[in-house]
Each structure stands twice: as structure tokens, then as C-alpha cells.
Amino acid sequence: MATGRTGADAVQAREPDLLRFTTAGSVDDGKSTLIGRLLHDAGAIYEDQLAALRGKAPVAGAALDLALVTDGLRAEREQGITIDVAYRYFATPRRRFIIADTPGHVQYTRNMATGASTADLAVILIDAQLGIQTQSKRHAFIVSLLGVPRVVVAVNKMDLVGYDAAVFERIRDEYGAWAARLGFADLVFIPISALAGDNVVTGSGRMPWYDGPSLLTHLEHVYVAGDANLIDFRFPVQRVVRPDQSFRGYAGQVVSGVVRPGDEVVVLPSGLRTRVTRIVTRGPDLDYAFPPQSVTLCLADDVDVSRGDMIAHPRNVPVVERSVEAMVVWMADAPLAEGRTYMIKHTTRTVKAACGKIAYRVNPDTLHREQATELGLNEIGRVRMTLYQPLFVDEYRKNRATGSFVLIDPATNATAGAGMTIDRRASPAPGDVADGLQVATNVFRQASRVDAAERARVLGQAPLTVWLTGLSGSGKSTVAHALERRLIDAGRACFVLDGDNLRHGLTRDLGFTPQARRENVRRVAEAAKLMNDAGLVVVTALISPYEEDRAMAREIIGPERFFETYLAAGVDACERRDPKGLYAKARRGEIPDFTGISAPYEVPAAPAIELATGTESVEQSVEALFAAVLRRVAQPR
Amino acid sequence: MSTEVLSLSVLRRLEAESIHILREVAAEFERPVLMYSVGKDSSVLLRLAQKAFHPGRIPFPLLHIDTAYKFPEMYAFRDRVCAEAGVELRVLRNEPALAADANPWDLGTVKCCGFLKTQGLLDALRAGNYDAVIGGARREEERSRAKERIFSFRDRHGQWDPKNQRPELWNLYNGRIQPGESMRVFPLSNWTEVDVWRYVAQEGIEVVPLYFATEREVVRRGGQIIPAGAKTRLLPGERSERLLVRYRTLGCYPCTGAVASSARTVGEIITELEQTRFSERVTRVIDHDQDGSMEQKKREGYF
Structure with a gap:
């Protein structure tokens, strides 16, 4: 696949990539000022716009009102509030940014959901003077509901509390404990002053007690490339392209997964199987296509395909549903009520649907569930929709594109609600055998009543994943088990996840291609995360040769719990050792994709610790690692 | 892969x-x-x-x-x-x-x-x-x-x-x-x-030559450089002159200002834009003819 023509379009090592983020905060928390500050200090506001702002300042020489930059509508400028989502664009040498600036008034919650729906990250503002407001919790809840994995809590107006560390820490601890229930992969707190500029673009000399990055530095470096779902191929058909008798193709966007000519595919809802013959663009045909490419697929057989159908791989299909279970954000004045009918737009398919049972309404301030038979404007609840025609859905947490829908009121044509599916049953596609990656029932995140800090106190240790990476034969298994012994002897609860052992069970369906290795890393990382959540120290022993995959593991496990350990033994040393005789086999060509011989190993750029297992003894390595790990584990936070 | x-x-x-x-x-x-x-x-x-x-x-x-x-x-x-x-x-x-x-x-x-x-x-x-x-x-x-x-x-x-x-x-x-x-x-x-210009470069898309710098007959008016073609009415006391300019946006000639520029190729335009300190529509007279100009025009049906 390295020869794929699409490769020319893939991002080169240092080419800037794109980060979409949204901002949320209560009225007067200073969102617009913050964005104005980011744009201003990043040099993205032009001279003529600055001149216009200066003209609007009440007193000549007064500080610029940065909020005026983003308040685009006259009513907003007059009332000094933000009414609607505003999109802003700026770039640094590292990244391109699209900001969705969304209002904080309770009546505009729907706009926040809009901004969050396409965001990779959310910045939630909290006024340091006022502390955590009802709205601050509501914002985090909506952000989590919309599946935004990363949150930065910007504690603003630090200048008005004398840059006091205690104020920041109080908010951080209280909000962090509350937000733990929402399960963000990445939650970061930064003390800032949007008005004065502290920690927005550059650091601040006025808060020496804070040693983290500025907001912009964080936004420039946070890792998002792993968000794309490259496993589950889904292609909702937008249009049939049939200019003449000689050509018939299906236009659409690859929303997840990867497709190649020759792939066997199934068309839903018919269940007919065929093969992809070409991936057509206006340029040369492609060797493969991946999200979010817009392409046209040609199929081998003249099967019946039309707009709203879905093309997938036969062993990995979405669920064909006659009803969907979803969390719904209601956005219209007329309430969502049991028994009413609506239109659902899901991917490229629009069907009629009736509102079935409303299981509960969520109080976004307490996260408590309340009984309800309808949802009013800006209310959120779990709803079952009965569909007049089937939809092809995945769980929203796994696939934003095939797990999301909007509800349209057929009387007004207004977009009345947004839904995120939370139910995924193992039901095979018509005519298919249930042999694919089928997923368990009723997948819904339940908030635990016990938090991480409580578990840490009970076990007297902070959970940690010691992620060993290195070539085959570098000593990962040996070091892992020796470290486990030392930790257990020291009274620490610990468990080893050994890659080879797991391949007999958890990962036995996976091979050694880059995709399979990636899925292997993902599963082990998820298992490690669970064990960490249970309070254990985990030691993993996987070659995990790709930087990208390890970054994904870091993301899944959480950067604060991820302890990357590089076993720095070179190919020569490992091949001399060759405990399993694998290098010899690989040299004879009997093992394809063998790391170090016929597949690459990417050395970690900045591991937490590096062990010279090629030259020093196992005991030396283990002692060094044990000491470093114990320091992290011994202090429950 | x-x-x-x-x-x-x-x-x-x-x-x-x-x-x-x-x-x-x-x-x-x-x-x-x-x-x-x-x-x-x-x-x-x-x-x-x-x-x-x-x-x-x-x-x-x-x-x-x-x-x-x-x-x-x-x-x-x-x-x-x-x-x-x-x-x-x-x-x-x-x-x-x-x-x-x-x-x-x-x-x-x-x-x-x-x-x-x-x-x-x-x-x-x-x-x-x-x-x-x-x-x-x-x-x-x-x-x-x-x-x-x-x-x-x-x-x-x-x-x-x-x-x-x-x-x-x-x-x-x-x-x-x-x-x-x-x-x-x-x-x-x-x-x-x-992005538009980078895409023009990447795809080799043809654009109107007015975007590229050359010497043009213009007149300075109210901070703008307005083209002084045959049909442009000069105000009393105005004189046209020849300047090295290009157009950053194109609208109606009486209301579209040029910018001083020596960018004669798409590549040079991209370089110029990466360094500019002025916004794109600064040369569009109609954006500045009243407060909230664009919003008002949009409400009424303008693009």
C-alpha cells in the first residue's frame, strides 16, 4: 500500500494538520474575549479589523474590546452577548484551527451541541472569581455527550483573583472530581487571563506556580490523528452516477474504514454482495480510499443501489435497525413527545420515525435521571425511536458518522433534535453469517459511584501502565515479569499483559499487518485502562513498533497513567539472543512483517525511561525501572 | 501502508x-x-x-x-x-x-x-x-x-x-x-x-489575470486605489496614475480597490498573503458603507 497514489495526498511529517475546537462558558466568562485574544496574539487579526475595533473603543487609548472581533451580528454588539455559533479560522506553523465559538446562555444550548458535534476538543471557560457554575457542568456534560474526547478547562480572569494558585487549584480539584464521571480521555486545566493575555498564547510570569503549557501551545501539540476510525468501513451512498450506458458508480464519502478495489462488500439494506472494481475520482483511480475522502465506487455486479444505501465489508457491518435507542438533545420550542412522528436524517438516509418510550431525562447539572414523557427545548434524554424504514447504525462512541442523526419536525421543517445512538445489538446483516466483529448489547457508559481517588486510597497506590516497547528479543517479557515480582513483593497490586500470551485469547483473531498491530495495541490499551481504573499497576509487553499506535495507547490509557518504557536493544543484540528462533525464521523469509527485519520499528522520541537491555543485565534494568515506577505508584493523587 | x-x-x-x-x-x-x-x-x-x-x-x-x-x-x-x-x-x-x-x-x-x-x-x-x-x-x-x-x-x-x-x-x-x-x-x-490560492496552485486552476500584479491606470480615492478605466468618473481634482497593483477580490470596478503588489504568479500571491496584515475585503467599498453592512445586505438577500 506504500505505493498507493493517494499517498501523495497524505500528510507529510511536518505539514500542518487541522484541529477543530469549540468553546463554551457561561455569560461573561469571557469566551469571545479569549478567542479575540487568541486571534490577536497569534497575529490572525488584520490591521483594518484592529482599526475598526479601535474606532469602537469608548475612550481613545482604552484597552481593545477583543470580544467585538467575534460578535458578528449587530444585535450582539449592541447587547454585548453572543447569539449564535461563530466560526473562526487561524493558523500557526504547526496547525490550522477552526474555532466554533458558542454561546453560554441556557436558551442557546443547542448551539453548543452544534459546535461540539464537529470538534476534536472543547475549551470550557470558568470564571476564577465565580468558580464553578451550573452552566459549567452543563457544558461539560454536553461536550461529553457529543463525544468530544478532549477538554481544556481554562480558568479565566486569574488577574482578578491576584493570580492566586489556591483559587485555581480549588476549581481544578472540584471540577476534576466532578468531570471524572464523564470519562474524558484527556482533561487539562490551564489558568489564564484572556484580557491580560496570561497563558493564552505565551506563558505568564505572573503565575510562576503553573508550569504547564499555554493554551495555544497545548492546542498546537495535542494528539488527534488517532481519532479517525480506520477499522469499520462505512460508505453511505449519496448519489448514483450514471452519465451514460458505459458507466455506473456510487458517489459518497468514506466515513470510516479503508476500501480497496477487489474488496468484497455488502450493500445494505438489500444484503447483496459484490466486489469493488474501481475507486473513481476526476484524477487517476485510487488504490485505496479512507475517511473523509469523497470518491465514487464502481461495483462488479449490477446490483440495485440507491441514495441512502450503505456499503460495508461483509464481516463488519453496522446493525440494521428498525428502532434506535439514543441520547437526544432537543432543540425546538414544541417538545419531543411520545407518539409524535418526525423525520430522521442519518448519514444520507432520511426516514420517518415515531418517538417511542422516553426512558428518562438527564438533569445536566446533577447527571441524575428524571422520569419524563416529553423533552422540552434544550433538554436531554434517552429516547427510543421507532423507524418506518431501517437505518444502518453503529454506536456513536465508536462511529460519530454512523451513530449520529438529526430529527426534523415535518410540520415546520426545523431541525428539532440531535441524536446519538447508544445501543448496538449483535444482529447480522440480512443473509450474512454472524462471524464478524459483532459487539455486545446495550453499550452505554454508566457513571461509576466510586471515583479513582477513592480506589487509590483503598489500594494505597496510584494506578499506572508501564508500557514496554522494543524489538522481539529485547527482553520485554522477562523485564515485565521480573518487575511484577518486585512490585508484588513490595506490596503493590500489579498485573502483566503479555502480547504473546494475549494472542491466545483477547487478540487471537489478529495478525501482524500494520492494521492488525494497531488493533492489537488498541485492545491491550483498553484492557490496561480497565485494570488501571480498577486500581492496578499494569505492565504491558508488546513490540508496539509504531509511534502512532503508542500515541493512541497513551490517549486511551490517559497521558498521566502512561509510562512509556523503551527497551533499547538493537537488532544485532536481539538477533544474537533470538530466544524463540524467530529472527532465524524471519531471515529465511518464513515470517512476513517481522519487526526489525521486514517491518520497521520506530524508536520512541521521548520515553519516560530507556533501558539498555542490549548491554546491561536484566537485574540492572529491572532495578532502574522498579525505582522509577515505585516513585509514581507510591503517591496516590 | x-x-x-x-x-x-x-x-x-x-x-x-x-x-x-x-x-x-x-x-x-x-x-x-x-x-x-x-x-x-x-x-x-x-x-x-x-x-x-x-x-x-x-x-x-x-x-x-x-x-x-x-x-x-x-x-x-x-x-x-x-x-x-x-x-x-x-x-x-x-x-x-x-x-x-x-x-x-x-x-x-x-x-x-x-x-x-x-x-x-x-x-x-x-x-x-x-x-x-x-x-x-x-x-x-x-x-x-x-x-x-x-x-x-x-x-x-x-x-x-x-x-x-x-x-x-x-x-x-x-x-x-x-x-x-x-x-x-x-x-x-x-x-x-x-486555502483557495493553495488549491488554485495544487490543481492548476485558471483565474482572471486581474489577480496578478501589473502596471494599471488607477486613481487614489478615500484610502482605496480605484481602477481608472475609460468609464470611471473622476471627481474634481482627481488624477489617474499608473501603479504596480493587483486585485485581491473582484467585484464591480467602480467599487473594487486594488492593492499595491508585485505578485505576478500564484506562488507569489500565496507568499504575499501569508505575510499580509490586511484582510481580504478591505478593498471592497460596499463592505464599509454602513455599520453592519454585510449583515444588512445578507438579511435582504445578498450573498
């Missing part, structure tokens, strides 16, 4: 999004039309439409609302490029207003725009009974455009109600309308000016 990360460049992501939008329009509306105004954004939009429907033809016509005050180079370019692309181009003017000698010098820019652009557009849309009107506006251009949806609802009178817009989540666009209502659609919403 080796260690290559499957990740699209920013330009390719923008392109994929725009193509998705264009295809949604073609699939969900009866009578779409693509507004073609001859500038760089229209050139990019045309290329994206060609890509979206390849190997088929673009399944909707192009529409140019001609104020009769465009640069001569723009008319020549328009006719040649549309013929070469084999697309159907419809050109409409507000003939009654032109017959009554509508011009910016006597009417002022607000009224002139109202007659020749907004009214001309609304008349043309009504005559064509178009239900979806695709435009090249970008959110980055101007602050009221920053609030625009990708599928932006218009009532029976073509009016925009910015305080009552449909929520737009993910890439699920709600295109449902009643007869007489319409949708404005903006496939380039997330593009910036420099």
Missing part, C-alpha cells in the same frame, strides 16, 4: 467536505443553481463541482448576476472558461434598473448594490424558481458570514434571519423546505483565502 498515517492534508479534507456538500445539494433539491461570479472562489467552486459529479456532467446550471459594471477582463474570462468546461451558464441583469441608469456615482453604493446585486439576484432566483442556490462565500471573509450555516435557510422573500437559524450538526444538512422557500448553500464555508 507501512508506517504511513492515513491522514488527509488540510486541502484534501476541505475538498472532500465541499464535494460532499455539492452532492447533497444535487441529491436533495429539484432545481439547484450555482452562483458564478467569475472570481477565484467561483473558479474553485467550478472545479469542485466537476470533481463531485465526474465522470458525469454538473447536474445544475451556473448563474451570473451581471451588474454590467464588472471588469471587461471578467466577461471575456467567464465566456471562455464556461464554454471550455461545457457548463450551462445563465446570465441575468436587472435591466429595468440599468435602463434607468443605475450607477454607484449617482445612487451611492448602498442603493446601487441594492438594485443591481440584491434585487437582480432575487428576481433571477424567482424567475428560475431555484430551490437551492450554491455560493462561494467563506466564513473567514467577514464577521456576519462567520455566523452562516452551510445550508442556510431563506424565506419566501429570500431573507436571512440570523437569530433563527437551523442548528447544523455533524455533516447532516437539513435541506427540507416548503414551496417558494429556498436554501443558500456554501460549500467553501471552511476555506480561507490562502
